[in-house]
Every structure is written in structure tokens, then in C-alpha cells.
Amino acid sequence: MTAYKRHIDNSAISDLTVARLSVYLRCMDRLLELGIETISSQALADRFNLNSAQIRKDLAYFGEFGVRGVGYNVRELRQYVIEILGLDRERRLVIVGAGNLGTALCHYSGFSGGNFLVVGILDSDPSRIGDPTPAGLLVEDAARLGEIVAQRRVEIGVITTPASAAQAVSEQMAAAGLKAILNFAPIRVRGNEGILVKTVDLGVHLEELSFHLTHV
Amino acid sequence: MTAYKRHIDNSAISDLTVARLSVYLRCMDRLLELGIETISSQALADRFNLNSAQIRKDLAYFGEFGVRGVGYNVRELRQYVIEILGLDRERRLVIVGAGNLGTALCHYSGFSGGNFLVVGILDSDPSRIGDPTPAGLLVEDAARLGEIVAQRRVEIGVITTPASAAQAVSEQMAAAGLKAILNFAPIRVRGNEGILVKTVDLGVHLEELSFHLTHV
């Protein structure tokens, strides 16, 4: 077990590797629940349908976390992955779009779990403002985005508006000083320099299933 | 404009290509809204931040839909993509897990839009059974899954339970005769021969953003 490389050439790490680190983190959680404290890359791969060389390679970008002849300490590795992903600090989110999806995400466990904290849910529809959400937040006016981002030190914006509003909301988010956007609207948001945008289109996944059902 | 290849070697088409077809479909919808009836792959690429050669190559797996020197007819291409993805027939879904996410997906537009139809939402918690959802469905007993799938001719199951229940639910779905599963539980569901499973872990996407925020 040696050093954890804190200074990573960000651009050298692929998104696929980063996504798998999240998966490995889920695996570590599960192993600890099962009382397993040490595991080899091969055993991890067998158990979760992964490839052992890929696990080792993904981790090796960030340091040498294993012991040859032994494997990885689950508890230690979990902590390293948390640090690598930046999950050891609080990340504040604001959701714009208080429809069903936005409201649901307010206390979706994958969001409120970890150190992600939803500190506001906004909508531009006056009839929705003031509505309570299951998580206990009240819906606020989307016009107050800039103010809310600054006062509550928000980093990440989540877009759950209809597609037609998403581009404008993303520009307001960039102007408000948010650093990253998770966009659930089925549209590719464009041209915001300096703000990181990730689009997740739930419909695409269903349509992929439809394709495979159609073509035997 | 020539033939649409109806008999596709399914295994030769990558998931990445299929996912992009969904994206192209969104683009066609948008272009028609804007009144654009013909577009070249280059113009499409410029407008939606795609690569023109990739668009042409993706489409060429399925037929020759363009006219050299002119481009693609938007309305026709849209219809071809709908047929390729199998979106021209009704696909019935059942959701298991009537928490916030499951309830929200009941009438999420990306789901209820197209020809996807949610025909049931189930939960194993007796206190939830009978609850109304925003879409007008009542929550039913998860024990009735097999019966509901058969009676209502359901093809696709959506898992929105906690991670701890997901494996068991996926096995019940396979036993009930469902052909595909969209799994939102943060766990990789294993070992169901003959049923197609796609896992979408919303937490992974947030953690990816966290990684990039952490490493400059």
C-alpha cells in the first residue's frame, strides 16, 4: 500500500473509468455489509461480473492500493475511492423543475445519500411555488436561482424541466455560477463554456430495450 | 432513397449506435418543430454537436436513407428511426417499487410519450397498496406481478425498489415472463438467462460530476 496520487491529470482519465469507480464503490459497500474485509481483483470480478485486469488498471491510475499476493483491503479501498470521486466533501444541489421527476429526486437515496445535499427545488410556474415536496422542501421561484446559488453555496444544478425550457435554464445556471449540470431533459444543452454538463435521457434507455425486443 | 433493411444482424449493431439513434430521433422531432424538412448530415452535426460521418455510418447499418447531393428528408428519416427502434408498436411497462422515483416515472413524458404505456405500478409494502399516483393508477400488490404481466400483456419491467430488493424482483420478473428490465436500483442484477437487463444508476452520474469538480 503506497501513495495515493492526489494530483491527477484529469484529462487522462476516461469517463468510463470514472463511472466504474462509482460501481466499485457500490461493490465495496456491499462487501462490507457481508463482512468481507479483504478481496482480490479476481474475486471482486467474479462476484460482480467485472474483469479483474480492468479493475486493477482503473485503480492504478490513482495509486497503488493493493498488496501483491494478498489483494485489497475493502475498507481502505472504499475510502480511497470516496476521496478520488470527491465524495468526502458536501456537494450542494439545486433542482430546477418541480414536476414529478424533480420532486422524486429531492430525496432519491442515490442523491441524498453520500454527501449530496439538495438545498432547493425551483419552478417557474407560479401555481407550484410554495408546494411542499416529500423531502420537506418548499418549491421556490426559479427567478431566484442566482440568489439561492450564492446564498446556499450551491455547486451543481439539476434540470428536470421539459425539453423546451432546458436550454434557457442551463444558461441561467451558468450565469448563476454553478459549476456543473445534470440534465434530465431530453435535449442536448449547448454552448456553456466553463460549466460541465451531463445529460441523462431516461427515454434513450427504454428505446434501447425496445430495439433489442424488436430485433429478436 | 432505397430499401430499409428489416433483417438486421442484431449482434453487429453496437449499443452506442442504438443509443445515438434515440438521440437522432429527438433531433428530428426538434427539426420538424422548426419547420425544417430536409437536412444534410453536416448541418445536423453542426446543429446538435455531433459528427457527420458518425451519423451517416450509424444510419447506413439499416439502409440508405439519404439522397446524395441533397441530404435526408427529416420526416421520412424520423419514421425509419421509429421503425428501427421498434417504437411503432405499443410497449407495455410495469413498475415495481412505488416510491418517489417509481411514482414519478408513471407519467414521466419520456416514458408515457412514444408508445410506451405504464399499465401497472406495484409495491410489496401493504401500506402503499391502493395509493393513487399522479397518473391515475392505483398501487397494486407486488405479489400479483405474474398475473398482471399475463393479463395486461406486459413486456418490460421497471425496477425502482431499494437495492436490497432488486435481485429478488428481477427474478420474479423473469419468472413472470417479462422480456426486458430497466433497473434503477444501484446494484448490478445478475444471472437471468434470456431476459434483457439494463441498469441505470442515477448516482453514478452525479459522482462523475463530483469527480470532475474535484480534479480541477
Add this chain to the structure above:
DNA sequence: GTTTGTGAAGGCTTTCACAGCC
């Protein structure tokens, strides 16, 4: 003995660039 970390190989995906067609 076992397992990691890693160069090399193999496979897959994207992009280039142009012949063929309008």
C-alpha cells in the same frame, strides 16, 4: 504459493477522406 501493476496485443469506435452519385 498468490496477486498486483503494467507493457503489449487485440478489439472496438470514431474520424478521415474520397469514390460514386445526385
Add this chain to the structure above:
DNA sequence: GGCTGTGAAAGCCTTCACAAAC
């Protein structure tokens, strides 16, 4: 003139296989 469809090239990602470490 313009644009598609596509082989070839480049780039990227995964997997193999083994030296180094325990």
C-alpha cells in the same frame, strides 16, 4: 457544384500475460 456511403486510418478501451512483490 453538393452530399452520401464507406473503406482505411487513427484513436480509444479492454484484455492478455507476465515480471515484480509479498
